[in-house]
Amino acid sequence: MASDFFIYPEYEVVRDQDRCNLCKVCVRQCANGVHEYIAETHKLVSDEAKCVNCQRCVVYCPTRALKIVKSSNTYKENAHWSGATINELYRQAATGGVLLSSMGNPQKYPSYFDRILINASQVTNPSIDPLREPMETRVFLGPKPQRIERDSSGRIIPRLGPHLKLTMPMMFAAMSYGSISYSTHESLARAAETLGIMYNTGEGGLHENLYRYGKNTIVQVASGRFGVHPDYLAAGAAIEIKIGQGAKPGIGGHLPGAKIVGDVARTRMIPEGSDAISPAPHHDIYSIEDLRQLVFSLKEATNYQKPIIVKIAAVHNVAAIASGIARSGAEIIAIDGFRGGTGAAPTRIRDHVGIPIELALASVDQRLRAEGIRDRVSLVISGGIRSSADIVKALALGADCVYIGTAALLALGCHLCRSCHTGKCNWGIATQVPELVKRLNPEKGAEHLVNLLTAWQHEIKEMMGGMGINSIESLIGNRLMLRGIGLTEKELAILGIKHAGE
Amino acid sequence: MHLSAENLPFRELNERVKAAPGEVQIDNCYGQPFVGSGCKDKSIIIYGTPGNALGAYLDGAEIVVHGNAQDAVGDTMNDGRIVIHGHAGDALGYAMRGGKIYVRGNAGYRTGIHMKQYQEKRPVIVVGGKVGSFLGEYLAGGLIVVLGLGVEEIPVGSFTGTGMHGGRIYIRTKQKLSGLPPQVTAEIASDAEMGEIMPFLAEFAGLFDLDLKQFAFDQYYVLKPNAKSPYKKLYTAH
CATH class of the missing domain: 3.20.20.70 (Aldolase class I)
Known part of the structure; x- marks a missing residue:
């Protein structure tokens, strides 16, 4: 990244020096190379610019000395130009590249699942306790089939094409x-x-x-x-x-x-x-x-x-x-x-x-x-x-x-x-x-x-x-x-x- | 074994072809699609015009068509050989990974797009006449040869090799090739490069009873990708 477009690290690695016992697990666990042990000063230091906040070091730190927090460095507040937007623009101005990211859309769009509620029975049509009654999730x-066909002795003639059979409605x-x-x-x-x-x-x-x-x-x-x-x-x-x-x-x-x-x-x-x-x-x-x-x-x-x-x-x-x-x-x-x-x-x-x-x-x-x-x-x-x-x-x-x-x-x-x-x-x-x-x-x-x-x-x-x-x-x-x-x-x-x- | 395809629905025809061991000859083929799809070890000889997706996923069988073929011949073909004595339609050899396709006449648009190679698997398409636009788009491996026999103009259409990142395309023409996309470099093929396709030219000549000398020693262009990984500079991580 050209220095014209310095982007302050998005996250800060907070290391509690009282808890840290210099075991260097964080150094070994981080493939991004955030943590480094400096022998001269006998200290662990972090390069936060490399941190993606995957929490690996936090989870593996045996003394709970680490946490990753959002950086408090801020651009001048602007309701239209958020810090993230400005940073993305800087990255593109510096590289000319198409912005690439992963996993699902993280933006604030409405979730309809969160605006739908599920019914339950009361008094009439009683509810069923799955612990004591069979419940079919298959x-x-x-x-x-559009209709059921039977042979001369009344048995159903199965006319199903290829199917997938699942024990529950998830794949x-x-x-x-x-x-x-x-x-x-x-x-x-x-x-x-x-x-x-x-x-x-x-x-x-x-x-x-x-x-x-x-x-x-x-x-x-x-x-x-x-x-x-x-x-x-x-x-x-x-x-x-x-x-x-x-x-x-x-x-x-x-x-x-x-x-x-x-x-x-x-x-x-x-x-x-x-x-x-x-x-x-x-x-x-x-x-x-x-x-x-x-x-x-x-x-x-x-x-x-x-x-x-x-x-x-x-x-x-x-x-x-x-x-x-x-x-x-x-x-x-x-x-x-x-x-x-x-x-x-x-x-x-x-x-x-x-x-x-x-x-x-x-x-x-x-x-x-x-x-x-x-x-x-x-x-x-x-x-x-x-x-x-x-x-x-x-x-x-x-x-x-x-x-x-x-x-x-x-x-x-x-x-x-x-x-x-x-x-x-x-x-x-x-x-x-x-x-x-x-x-x-x-x-x-x-x-x-x-x-x-x-x-x-x-x-x-x-x-x-x-x-x-x-x-x-x-x-x-x-x-x-x-x-x-x-x-x-x-x-x-x-x-x-x-x-x-x- | 002889089969007449007249009035046979494609599913029935293909069931019978698959059930027949060894060599099968289909007469009166009237556009039934998917003939020979996925076949490993048999020989299918077709008189008439088979329909789309002839020899799709072909895995070692041989198909000979005495007539024209339609679209999507040899789609995702893995191994085997398809010989077409007439013309072929669009999307010939789509995403083909192995085996060989020889067409005596012309082929349509999007010939050999997405072809790829892997270890000993190196697919080959040889077209005797000319092809339409988009020849060898996204080409990732394998050989495509367009002979332009009896064709005065350049025997390929527009956008040849767009997105090409592997493989080779050979084009026989006396004209100067131009208008190729930036992913492609084109040069007159050297003797060593011609040596690479000579066995397939000889096979082509043998299959269609042609004189190798009439076309194998003329001027060919060879098209190669000019970068192995043309897209890697496109992105910036975020």
């Missing part, structure tokens, strides 16, 4: 090997197997060691087709065509050559050091008819054994697009809202493109029902799911299932420092540096993921029980269980819910 993703969202580490992928795969759900390879191929988790794997096909070959397609339980991503709608993926090393290169099947570019457009898809062709070419290549998912970002005319996808032959539509995470995205795109998933979901569900084609597809939504309450609200707004990305990474130790694009994740998640990758133990990681989702599953059962509902199927699209709070008529109309008190 979901099936795929088309539902791990697509995150590619390359953007995240091998340990992270293995943690997700193990947890998915234990839980009876799915994880998603993202567009970076499937590591050969993880083929054995195939029946809990969704394999992704994106425009760059990295690591895509017939055995890969056959390995998963479903195939997802990635059209878009909530964090960067209209923008493709670009894993820089520096991250294409060793097994990442092998799994993507490209040479080490080569850029992995997945442009936003699939240059063989310019219409729903073209999409249908890709859907069916994948079905043909896998003998119609796998459901096909089409993943799009939540954008302005998402309902019309989803209607097209529902007619493309795909069994499942995944919609990713603007809070969705990413390993790297241009900041302006992440923060300004796309729409909230709650509105996108509600409008897609309404549109598909209005057109009488809702049963042809299942809806999976993602982009900012933080808790079981968000999931219950999403299901009642019409989702069949949710993808969990950021929340899963938090369970693995992520502290949301939003610096994935630097490749130096101290928690061993968004990095390919071997010493960092091994910090995440896949066995432990899987255990934490299983803990989180099991807890959420139980909370979902309790909320369902409160509503007097004992099956997820009765919750999906059940908008009567929701009320808005502090929402306008228009917002309520789009969400298809009443206001609290109505």
Whole structure:
């Protein structure tokens, strides 16, 4: 950074010298090189300019001598030009570069999940206690039959196409090997197997060691087709065509050559050091008819054994697009809202493109029902799911299932420092540096993921029980269980819910 | 085994092709898509016009078309060989990683885009005539050769090699190549560079019964990416 554009460090490392015993754990734990031991003065010092506030040193300091606080250095107060805005401008003036950042949109946009409340039964239609009565959280993703057919002895003739069967309405969202580490992928795969759900390879191929988790794997096909070959397609339980991503709608993926090393290169099947570019457009898809062709070419290549998912970002005319996808032959539509995470995205795109998933979901569900084609597809939504309450609200707004990305990474130790694009994740998640990758133990990681989702599953059962509902199927699209709070008529109309008190 | 594709829906045709061992000959092919998709070890000979996505994800099989092919031939092909005696449509060899495609006639827009190579896998496309615009966009690996046989003008369209960051494109023309994007450098191919494609030119000549001397020793341009990582200077961390 040119000195003309000095930017004061965003954070301060506060070291309590009375507590610090000079053990130097902080030096060893920080891949950004913030901490340094000065032998002459027998002191630990910090270069805060390198700190991303990932909290690794704070967590690992055995004497609790460290904390990271927001710097109090301020520009002259200005309601229009915030310090962050000014700093971003300086960075660009100094480098001429596109601002790059990671994880989901952190800006102050309304969260509709926080303005929706859930119903419970009182007196009539009594609530159900999940501790003493069976509660069904199992979901099936795929088309539902239009009618039931029976044979001459009255038995139902099953005519179901390929489906995904999940023990609970949650799956791990697509995150590619390359953007995240091998340990992270293995943690997700193990947890998915234990839980009876799915994880998603993202567009970076499937590591050969993880083929054995195939029946809990969704394999992704994106425009760059990295690591895509017939055995890969056959390995998963479903195939997802990635059209878009909530964090960067209209923008493709670009894993820089520096991250294409060793097994990442092998799994993507490209040479080490080569850029992995997945442009936003699939240059063989310019219409729903073209999409249908890709859907069916994948079905043909896998003998119609796998459901096909089409993943799009939540954008302005998402309902019309989803209607097209529902007619493309795909069994499942995944919609990713603007809070969705990413390993790297241009900041302006992440923060300004796309729409909230709650509105996108509600409008897609309404549109598909209005057109009488809702049963042809299942809806999976993602982009900012933080808790079981968000999931219950999403299901009642019409989702069949949710993808969990950021929340899963938090369970693995992520502290949301939003610096994935630097490749130096101290928690061993968004990095390919071997010493960092091994910090995440896949066995432990899987255990934490299983803990989180099991807890959420139980909370979902309790909320369902409160509503007097004992099956997820009765919750999906059940908008009567929701009320808005502090929402306008228009917002309520789009969400298809009443206001609290109505 | 002989199959008549007349009045056969594509799904049924493809099921029968997959079920048949060894060599299959399809007669009267009328635009059925996805023929041979994902096939590993068989030989499919087609008379007529197969539909889109012929040989998608092909993984070792051989397909010969006596006629024209349509769009998306060899999409994400991993291994094998596709020989087309007529013309091919758009997006030929999209994201192809291995194997070879030989087209005697012309190919459409977006030929060989996203092709990549990996270790021993190095995909090859040879087009006898000319191709449309966007040839080899985002090219990350492999070889594309455009022969321009019987074509006086430059045998490629606009935007050739945009976003190219690996691989090679060879273009046979007496004209001076111009208007290429900044990611690409173009030079007259040296003898050593010609040596790299000679086996494929010989295979092409053999497949289509042509005289190698009529086209293999003319002036070829070779297009290469001018930086291995063209995008890395684009961003500033934040």
